[in-house]
Amino acid sequence: MIISEQKPLEEILESLKEYKKIFIVGCGDCAATCKVGGEPELLKMKQLLEEHGKTILGMCIPEAPCVASKVKTEFAKNMKLLREAEAILVLACGLGIQSVKDNDRLGLAVLPGCNTLFGAVIDAQGNFYEKCSMCGECVLDVTGGICPITLCSKGLLNGPCGGMDKGKCEVDKDKDCAWVLIYRELEQKNKLKKFREIKKARDYKKSTKPHKLTLPS
Numbered sequence: 001m002i003i004s005e006q007k008p009l010e011e012i013l014e015s016l017k018e019y020k021k022i023f024i025v026g027c028g029d030c031a032a033t034c035k036v037g038g039e040p041e042l043l044k045m046k047q048l049l050e051e052h053g054k055t056i057l058g059m060c061i062p063e064a065p066c067v068a069s070k071v072k073t074e075f076a077k078n079m080k081l082l083r084e085a086e087a088i089l090v091l092a093c094g095l096g097i098q099s100v101k102d103n104d105r106l107g108l109a110v111l112p113g114c115n116t117l118f119g120a121v122i123d124a125q126g127n128f129y130e131k132c133s134m135c136g137e138c139v140l141d142v143t144g145g146i147c148p149i150t151l152c153s154k155g156l157l158n159g160p161c162g163g164m165d166k167g168k169c170e171v172d173k174d175k176d177c178a179w180v181l182i183y184r185e186l187e188q189k190n191k192l193k194k195f196r197e198i199k200k201a202r203d204y205k206k207s208t209k210p211h212k213l214t215l216p217s
């Protein structure tokens with residue numbers, strides 16, 4: 001799940017200041033779950049923009065705007081309205097925004113309505129937790145299923161650092177030290193041998209951007 005939040009309205013209005021006729025695109029997946037890209041949010045955005053003198057020509061909510069085929073399907077249905085538009089405001093994550101741009105055959109201005117924050121899991125109460133930084137070299141097998149790259153403030157592979165205090169992180173005293181959590185987890189599973197193994201330095205080439213992956217046919 002990609003977590004995003006709506007940009008402040010003033011910022012959106014500033015980016016739209018050269019354009020009057022706007023088409024809004026949402027996201028039926030992650031951004032809808034984050035309550036920034038679903039139907040209620042698009043309707044609210046439409047109302048706010050109209051109050052600021054904009055003409056909202058139409059809206060659509062692709063099931064997942066990060067998938068080209070989903071954007072193309074929605075754009076085909078709305079082509080008449082899109083031809084009149086000057087700009088598209090996208091209420092989705094940065095992936096959705098760029099996918100909309102990539103699949104807009106009309107060359108319209110495609111503008112972000114959201115800031116993308118992190119990839120997360122969702123607990124039973126609906127809270128979002130960042131758990132993975134997509135490092136390209138997963139070490140969860142030797143860290144008891146707890147990610148040190150993401151949960152340790154310094155991303156240490158062989159923690160804890162000298163600043164750990166009573167199980168808390170020196171960078172954020174409200175946060176448990178990731179390496180204490182890893183130790184406890186491995187201790188409970190009788191796997192402390194793994195904790196004592198020196199983990200070799202990460203291959204940072206694996207996290208250089210941009211990534212591209214082509215699946216074998």
Ligand code: SF4
Pocket residue numbers: 131132133134135136137138139140147148149150
């Ligand atoms: S080690 Fe952490 S950041 Fe890397 S892939 Fe595994 S969970 Fe993600």
Ligand code: SF4
Pocket residue numbers: 151152153154155156159160161162163164165168169170171176177178179180
């Ligand atoms: S105290 Fe623990 S979580 Fe915080 S930076 Fe040091 S090793 Fe990482």
